[in-house]
């Protein structure tokens with residue numbers, strides 16, 4: 001595979017941009033070799049600057065559920081741009097998108113648009129703290145909620161008391177305000193609540209964990225979480241930045257029939273442009289300025305291009321059979337992957353939900369962060385490179401989810417399966 005232009009760009013990039021990338025995982029640090037620089041995307045395919053073609057299972061990390069350059073989305077952006085790129089004043093499309101979101105996710109009675117998922121979660125916990133008059137936040141090990149200080153916290157081993165920052169620069173006084181519990185382990189939550197319950201402003205969780213690879217919630221876990229938070233008067237925040245409009249037209253909460261107090265969104269609702277949103281109960285949301293006193297603002301929030309892209313995406317998904325189709329194509333893929341790994345004698349676990357899946361290189365069923373960590377990441381790295389050479393762009397980390405888009409056809413899946421088969425031949429035994 002010729003990657004000379006990508007390699008050259010990467011060396012220049014390294015001079016001007018830390019690590020040569022604008023978001024860490026893009027650097028392929030967890031796998032082998034340099035990243036490839038992409039300059040075109042169409043449907044389920046991307047092309048790099050050296051002309052190599054790939055079937056894409058990253059899809060911009062989730063936003064591109066319709067695939068690259070979906071005509072209706074491109075057209076909506078063109079049309080919006082021709083009328084002005086940003087006004088810093090209210091526009092019609094932001095009202096339309098807000099209404100569509102609130103209608104699709106009943107627990108969201110009101111919504112505020114922001115520019116990223118990070119902004120959404122950061123604002124949601126500020127609001128939760130203001131509403132409850134409490135300071136502590138409870139999150140789960142292995143769940144990602146963007147890069148705000150309060151979320152860059154990892155638990156110590158066993159039953160943690162106070163959080164330890166996972167990044168330098170996070171003040172300890174803030175880290176102490178974030179408690180950590182174990183995903184799918186309600187007793188770890190109860191333990192924290194017994195001790196700190198009266199001071200916990202909110203529990204924030206990815207209802208389906210999709211930032212440690214894909215880890216599904218056990219049936220009673222989220223229900224129990226709803227019960228405990230209600231009991232203690234803490235807010236429940238579902239971070240649906242990935243799952244929103246991914247698992248169905250609405251949030252994952254629609255499928256399991258649980259009403260969180262607040263929900264955060266991003267990714268798909270921006271159709272590939274930078275967008276986030278947070279919303280929920282009206283009495284809580286009305287505390288946000290200017291209707292209330294909780295300050296939160298944004299120069300480009302509700303940007304007309306971003307709103308147009310999000311609106312076009314959601315309109316395409318609404319009342320369509322896309323979700324059924326996505327599930328069929330993804331199931332076809334994971335089902336065909338299994339015998340390929342088995343034939344090569346690999347120990348693996350595949351977790352899948354609708355159009356998301358992860359192949360974990362481990363022998364254990366994976367339903368918590370501890371299980372995730374048993375995966376063979378070194379092997380994953382070699383597998384990733386071997387696949388890339390064969391035209392399949394898989395996430396460059398064992399802990400990132402594969403996304404299937406509406407543009408992936410069964411034929412693309414067949415090509416993928418063949419590439420996986422050959423890649424496994426190349427990388428040999430673990």
Ligand SMILES: *Cc1c(COP(=O)(O)O)cnc(C)c1O
Nearest residue numbers: 116117118144145146239241242
């Ligand atoms: C991506 C993601 C975020 C952060 O969104 P950004 O737009 O990258 O800031 C927050 N929460 C979850 C669950 C995410 O997957």
